[in-house]
Amino acid sequence: METVSQLLESISDVGRDTVRGGYSRPVYSTAELDLRGWFVEQAGRRGLEVETDRNGIIWAWWGAPEKGALVTGSHLDSVPGGGAFDGPLGVASALAAVDVLRQRGVQPNRSLAITVFPEEEGSRFGVACLGSRLLTGAIDPDKARNLRDADGNTFADVSRGNALDPEHFGRDEEALARIGDFVELHVEQGRGLGEEGPAIAVGSSILxxxxxxxxxxxxxxxxxxxxxxxxxxxxxxxxxxxxxxxxxxxxxxxxxxxxxxxxxxxxxxxxxxxxxxxxxxxxxxxxxxxxxxxxxxxxxxxxxxxxxxxxxxxxxxxxxGTVHFDAALQRQLENALPGAPVLATGAGHDAGVLAGYVPSGMIFVRNPTGISHSPEEHVEDDDADAGAGALADVLEGLL
Missing domain, CATH: 3.30.70.360 (Alpha-Beta Plaits)
Structure with missing residues (x-):
């Protein structure tokens, strides 16, 4: 069983930015595609069935794809010169949480999926959370198809070059119906947790x-x-x-x-x-x-x-607009994580987009510096492992 730190170490050389420092992993760049391949390989090691939907979202299933499944995950793209944890921490923690659940002998009562959303940061095509916006219909598919990167490439052309048919972009009722609850783990992008006290918090809202x-x-x-x-x-x-x-x-x-x-x-x-x-x-x-x-x-x-x-x-x-996470799901997260403080965040997330359509919630892992979108972003190894354990606790309670 690999720890979160070991999983992140295995991708630590992917997308390093020698000019800005940190990592530059824009969507469908060589670096981001390498990370997507890494995720597919890691999911396969765990016997998860992997599929990529028509909006470019990767789904790795523990159990058969079905309506009302429990879904967790995050993203792998980054801002220019970003940190190592924004996005990948949530993906690596989801993989580690599956390992923890299996080690505990948990037998799910419903299917569990890990998702990887494309273009969460909007660093290449200018619209944040583009994958989840397409999934939910929160962005017009024509607008998405015509978005251009700094080199003038359209999102449609870049997607087509990565085995997607842009004519099929848009709200996916079948995929949405598969999400019974969505829980996203993310590095805290602020100092709400500080350097002392609990390493984990429950999200309440997004500005x-x-x-x-x-x-x-x-x-x-x-x-x-x-x-x-x-x-x-x-x-x-x-x-x-x-x-x-x-x-x-x-x-x-x-x-x-x-x-x-x-x-x-x-x-x-x-x-x-x-x-x-x-x-x-x-x-x-x-x-x-x-x-x-x-x-x-x-x-x-x-x-x-x-x-x-x-x-x-x-x-x-x-x-x-300002998002308040599902109250019932938030209570379930708080019950599974006694003592975890409840924090609002000023950072956007795919969970915030999904919250308007399916019950969604978030878990934050301490970032002692409070710095994010920067090479100085940091999570201690023990806190990362605590985050995976907390996610496993939450998922077990919801399965």
Missing amino acids: GHGRWKLTVSGQGNHAGTTLMQDRADPMVAAAQIILAVQKTAAAQPDARATVGRLEPIPGGTNVIASRVQLWLDVRHPEDAVTAALVEAIHGKAQKIAAFEGCSVTLTEESYS
Whole structure:
């Protein structure tokens, strides 16, 4: 029987990013495909029957696929330069939990499946939790098919190159009916558990959050021949907009707003950009406040752009309202894990998407630094093993 740490060590060289540090494993990259192959191989070792559905979600079954099954799992893709635990910890823990249940001699009363969802981070095609959104119908299949990565490849073309038929994307009633309960284990992406006390927590809710693209358009020109007073420089406007985002969010209690990606076009050192694209992430527990924040940011951006002789447009790329996990399932998790604190999270997860359609819940494993989406993300070996044991306890109670 392999521990969670041993399972993660076996993939520790996959997708290492020598430039950013950490791991870069965008969906359907060589690294992510290698991880998907690793999961299929690990599931096969355990005698689990593996299938990939029409939306690219992998299912590994203990027992025959059936309606109302118990499902657990997470994702294997990462943000650029991400940590080792965000996603893979949940997958490795699910495999280890199956080992624990078998060691205990558990005979399931219903089937159990481990799932791997594609493009949870949205780091390649811009929409987070794309696999679970397709499964549930939370995204229009045409929109998904036409999403493009940084190289201009559509999600449809990339999926087709990986043995999927994009014409079959979309809500899958049969697959949804198979999920009786969904429980996702994930590294904690904050310091709610701290360095002392329990290593495990039960999730209660996910903050409402979304992604928007601001496109600032100006006049591209020569950096050496264009006088400062003659410029309509979208980069100057973009810099001021980023500061306005920070100030707007800081003035609103419990709000978080981030510009984590900026792309000047054409991007030459000696070129005044013709336009600059900024990707905005905004989060707040109250959906109305999130909407108001985005509106306020857009209004300030328009004024800033106009002052610099530029214009700005705002496009919503994805949005998920605040999610409260199924109350009955949460009580069952709390009963199975006495003493585990209950935490809300500001991070999005596939469990949050599924929660609108099937009973869903989450377990968090301590991250002593509180740092995530970064190479410094960390889980101690003992805490990882405790997480797998906790997941096994929960699954046993639900089986």
